[in-house]
Every structure is written in structure tokens, then in C-alpha cells.
Amino acid sequence: MPQFGLEEYARRLARTKEDMMQRRIEVLLITSPENMNYLTGYDAWSFYTHQMVIVALDHQPVWVGRGIDVPCATSTTYLPSGDVIGYSDHYVQSTERHPMEFVAQELVRRGLGNHAVGVEMDNYYFTARCFERLQASLPKCTFKDGSNLVNWVRIVKSEAEVELIRQASVIADRAMTVGIDAITPSIRQCDLAARIMQAQITGTESFGGAVPGGLVMGIGPRADAPHLSWTDDPVGSDVVVNIELGGCRARYHAGLARSVYLGTPPDQLRQLAAVVREGMEAVFSAIAPGRICSEIEDVWRRVISRHGLNKPSRIGYSIGLGYPPDWGEHTASLRPGDATELRPNMIFHVILGMWQGELSFVLSETIRVMEKGCESFSRMPRELFVVS
Numbered sequence: 001m002p003q004f005g006l007e008e009y010a011r012r013l014a015r016t017k018e019d020m021m022q023r024r025i026e027v028l029l030i031t032s033p034e035n036m037n038y039l040t041g042y043d044a045w046s047f048y049t050h051q052m053v054i055v056a057l058d059h060q061p062v063w064v065g066r067g068i069d070v071p072c073a074t075s076t077t078y079l080p081s082g083d084v085i086g087y088s089d090h091y092v093q094s095t096e097r098h099p100m101e102f103v104a105q106e107l108v109r110r111g112l113g114n115h116a117v118g119v120e121m122d123n124y125y126f127t128a129r130c131f132e133r134l135q136a137s138l139p140k141c142t143f144k145d146g147s148n149l150v151n152w153v154r155i156v157k158s159e160a161e162v163e164l165i166r167q168a169s170v171i172a173d174r175a176m177t178v179g180i181d182a183i184t185p186s187i188r189q190c191d192l193a194a195r196i197m198q199a200q201i202t203g204t205e206s207f208g209g210a211v212p213g214g215l216v217m218g219i220g221p222r223a224d225a226p227h228l229s230w231t232d233d234p235v236g237s238d239v240v241v242n243i244e245l246g247g248c249r250a251r252y253h254a255g256l257a258r259s260v261y262l263g264t265p266p267d268q269l270r271q272l273a274a275v276v277r278e279g280m281e282a283v284f285s286a287i288a289p290g291r292i293c294s295e296i297e298d299v300w301r302r303v304i305s306r307h308g309l310n311k312p313s314r315i316g317y318s319i320g321l322g323y324p325p326d327w328g329e330h331t332a333s334l335r336p337g338d339a340t341e342l343r344p345n346m347i348f349h350v351i352l353g354m355w356q357g358e359l360s361f362v363l364s365e366t367i368r369v370m371e372k373g374c375e376s377f378s379r380m381p382r383e384l385f386v387v388s
Helices: 006-022 033-040 067-076 099-109 128-137 149-154 159-182 189-202 267-286 293-305
Strands: 027-030 052-056 062-066 084-087 116-119 142-145 215-219 239-249 252-262 316-323 326-333 347-354 361-369 374-376 385-387
Touching (some): 006 052, 033 316, 062 067, 062 099, 084 099, 099 128, 116 128, 149 326, 189 215, 189 239, 239 361
Antiparallel strands (some): 027 052, 052 062, 215 239, 316 326, 347 361, 361 374
């Protein structure tokens, strides 16, 4: 059964079709797993093979994927059996035929072979070969870029989605606490990661977790590398351990980052942590409906510039429903030039990473834009954690 009620899926689909009409797209081919999930409930680890949801203005969604994954669709979506279509296995990773040729045949069979078709051009799971095969197989169709159309529909969350993200944040807090408590100079980095990942998936007694979009750790000489994995080396002494992780609940994410120092922290690191904490509090105080993303980033920039610091990367992004390799929504970012207006029930991962050599510091939380101001879902202290 899908995660949400049919009324919620109907609202999502209606908003998607409204945006399709504005872009003059008659048929939208959705290949990103999170957008497939958002509109149908489809939830399976099948995105390594080609699959999609077809959304036509005059029809309910149609799922098309590998034949052996049809039971995944019937188990997790609300779609009737006639709108769950599987292709045979000789299409899988074949050099002789391509799943998009099967999709094209299905579009023609449904009378959609001469329409304006939108495709998610800028998507991890829609390849150049996919586009080439669709164009060759549908010569009467006009193709348009439908990238991020559904992503922008997703940016304002329902109350049910907010609750899942709140639960994901509880899992994130627990996983971070487990990780910090487990850190010793002698523990191997891989063992530390294993403790954290167990907590991420175990969740709580009330609700379990899932495999999140990522877990990254920058340790010691690699503390200034924000997206590294772990090694099998010991953590060591007199080092920074930067951890960014996510809680995941029904594929909805909450990001969280904290820094730990093993030993006596240098004054320079303590001072950096204090500045970043000041900046986070200023950012959270500035967030309110009607303000735009770039204004929020400017609040942060003014705080750190008073201390002679600079951060060239963005300080946050819209987060929610996601599958590997990413939990961001690819829409709004807290950075210069982003004119997205904040609205209630937008959710952002605010990540203030100051990656500057071995004495780097990270602090992040997932927040919700409220009718007035914002709320953070995390209950973790905003501090540099110290392990003696």
C-alpha cells in the first residue's frame, strides 16, 4: 500500500498537471525515483534498471519497469493492474534493444505517440541513450525539457510529509548520538560508520529507519573534504571528526552534521565553532515566509565576514523525499542570486560547513519554515563535541 492516502496523491497529481499545462507538456515521462514515489507511492530498490512513470493530462499515471519489479509496483502504489506495465528481461542491459523502445511502444499503444512529451533531462537516471532511443522511436512527438517540474511541486510539504521528516530527524539525532558516544582514538573509521548506520536503520522503538541518502566523514588530515567516505584506519588523537548523516523515514530525509574533537581543541577551532553557531542562530532568526533564499544567505555572510571568514558554497537547500545518490530536491538553495520565496512548510537542510584544513567545523540541521519564523527538527546541542 502507498504511504499516503489517495486524496494526497490526487492533489499532487493535479498540481503536476497544472504545471505541465503551463509548460505546454502533454505527456511527462518521470524517471527520478523520488518523483515516481511522490506521484504513485512506488518504492523499490529497482532504479538501477530503467523505469518510469508516464503522466498524461487525460489519464492516471502509468508505471513502466522491469517485469520482475511489477510486484513491487502492485505492492507500493495505488495504480490498477492495467496501468502497471512490465517489460521482459531481454531489455535489461542489452546492446540489441533498449527499455525506452518498449516505453515508446506503450505510448503509441495508448494514443500518445504524437504529443508534446516532457522528459527529465537533468536527472541521474535518464541517460543520453534513453533520450536518443525515445527520439528515434517516437518521430511524431515533440520533446521538451521537463526537468525539476515535479521537484518544484514537491517543495511545499503536506502535514503528513512534515511528520515523516520530523521522525527522520529523531532518527538522525539518535544516530549522531550513537556515533559521538562510540568515538575513541582506537576505533576504526569503518566500525564507527557501522555503529552509525545501524542506528540509522534501527530507528526507534516507535518507528524504524531506512538506508539514507548518505553518510560522510572527514577525519584528521581529511577534515576539510566534505564528501569523503571512511577508511579502515583508526580515528586517532588530536583530530577533528566531521560527520554528516541523514535520518530516513519512508524515504523522507532529515540531514544533520556535527563536529567532534578528540583531545583538547585548539583555540582556533573553538573560536570557529562559536562563529558558526552565531551564524546559525542569526540564519534561523531571519527565516520567515516572504523572504527570499539569497537574503537568508546574506545574513550568514554578514556574520562570518565580521570575523574575517568566507564560505564560497551554499548554506542550505530544500530537502525531503530522496533516493541515492542524493537527498536534496534540486530546487531552492540558500545562496546568492536565488530568488525563491520562502513559504510555510518548505523544509531546508541548513549546512554551515567551514572546511579549512585540519581544523574544519560543520554544523547543520533540518528546519521547517513556519507561518512565523522557523523550527528546527533537531534537539542536538549546537556545539563542538569533545572526546577526552
